[in-house]
Amino acid sequence: MITIEEHLAGILQATHRLPSVPCGLADAQGLVLAANVTSRWPVPLFDNSAMDGYAVRSEDATAGAILTVVADVAAGSDEDPAIGPGEAVRIMTGAAIPSDADAVVPLEQTDLGTAIRAEAPERITVLVAPAPGAHIRRRGQDASAGAVSVASGARLGPWQLSAIASAGIEQVTVHRAPRVAIISTGSELIAPSGTPRRGQIPESNSVLLSAAVREAGAIITSAATVADDPPALRRALDATDADVVILSGGASVGAFDVVKAVLGEERGVRFSQVAMQPGKPQGFGVLDEGMLAFCLPGNPVSVAASFEVFVRPALRQMAGFAVIDRPRVIRTAGAAWTSPKGRVQILPAVFDDEIVRPATSGGSGSHLVTSLAAATAFAVIPAETVRVEEGEPVTVMVLA
The missing domain is CATH 3.90.105.10 (Molybdopterin biosynthesis moea protein, domain 2)
Incomplete structure (x- = not known):
């Protein structure tokens, strides 16, 4: 491995x-x-008002001062009315500050308050004196x-x-966002809405991968399901136009592992046993047309773990992201569980500000797809660990 x-x-x-x-x-x-x-x-492009209120000369706008309102300036207006001693201009948020003003008195700091008025009042009484520059957004301040x-x-x-x-x-x-094609393989797969016969199961990997690819910032060009039939897989690959193709299923050592047979023997994809659980059988290569090919296991939890560990970082690197990995935090194990010796365990988990625990009581089996619905993270357990004890620190890959 x-x-x-x-x-x-x-x-x-x-x-x-x-x-x-x-x-x-x-x-x-x-x-x-x-x-x-x-x-x-x-x-901002120009000095403008941060409040609905009155543009004033701060030297005149002392507490209790009565000011005559001489003009009205709305947002978007190019008017620049003069303001003399004892005068004010009603002004709206975002409107250009008159050249003679050096402060704005908000509506609520006048005797008239915030009552809506179609026309500017004749005069106002200032209740709170503004400091010079109050409630003015200066040109170029941002x-x-x-x-x-x-x-x-x-x-x-x-x-x-x-x-x-x-x-x-x-x-x-x-x-440019990566363009991704998805191919789920397996003669046992039927549409989720179908009624399975003995030995058949609903196909969910293309749904999982399509959503994960979009969440990673890439674009889906196609999603197909192909039976365990080499000619059918060859036809599907030949019809694929994408930067990346992700295949699920048929990557292990079974007699009917069609992905490994077609891509490994005919198209130069390297298949490896990776020291992780789930997700041990993996394949990766660059096809003749430059398309990256990811060959993932078939069980849904294996697909999810493989995508997060291998595919997502690659997609984000292609898309230009500076950070390609999920954030990781340390939490305390809220329960005890076992981990396979010699392989890194990628366990669907839930966590909060203090603890992490398995998403279900069923362990880390690659077939436990229901655990994915509850999971908000993967607990990442080192290969040398065979048992996680309650209270021990655990590395958590945050998914949400």
Whole structure:
């Protein structure tokens, strides 16, 4: 057997970051920025009001002062009304501050309060004197023109996209998301809605892998189920157009392990026994067309563990993510359980701020698919450990 680290190192060595491409903001969510975005303008663009209220000269706006309201400035207005001694201008949040004003008195700090008024009042009484500069957002306070708004390597979520738009940019350069095809193999597999005969089971691996691939930031190009039939698998592979193909099932040493027969003997994929449980039989290679091929075991927990340990890091590396691994934390075992000697145990688990425990009482069997529904993490137990005792520290791979 080889170690998890050895198998993963071979995968990552063959995995390259995908080319960068231009992308509009509407299509960029979840992608990784490939070049710095610099602001075209200062942010904010101009001095503006942080509150609905009254723009004033702070020297006039003492507590109890009665000010005459001489103008009304809405957000988007280009007006710059003059403000003389004893005067004020009603102003809305985001509106440009009149040049003569140096503070804003919020509505609630006047005698008229926050009652909605279609027209500006004739006068106000100031209840709380504002300090100079109060409630004014200054030009360039957030970022100056030419400053980096969002740095290369950032994952583009709602906040990053908003910052880019605020910088006056509508198109960015991003790393292309990996395109992934999924093939589940097995003559025993039927559609989840079907009625299984003796020896048949609902096919769930393509559902699991499709969701996991999307969550990792990649795109599904196709998902198919193929019987244990070499010609059928060859046809499915020949029809696959993707950066990555993930196959589940048929990767072990059984007489009908079609994936190993077709990909190992004909297409140069290397199959290995990896010192982990579940997920011992693994295959990986680069096909002639440059497509990465991951050959995973068939049992759902094995598929989930294999994806998290091997496939997800590769997809994230291809997509340009700086961090490709799940976060890991240390928690105290909330129960005792056994672990296979000589193999790293990847156990579906639940955890909180203090403890971790198995997701089910059934152990770490690769067939225990129900445990995946309850799991929020994998407990990662070293190969030399044969029993985890309650109260011992445990490494936890956080999934959610």
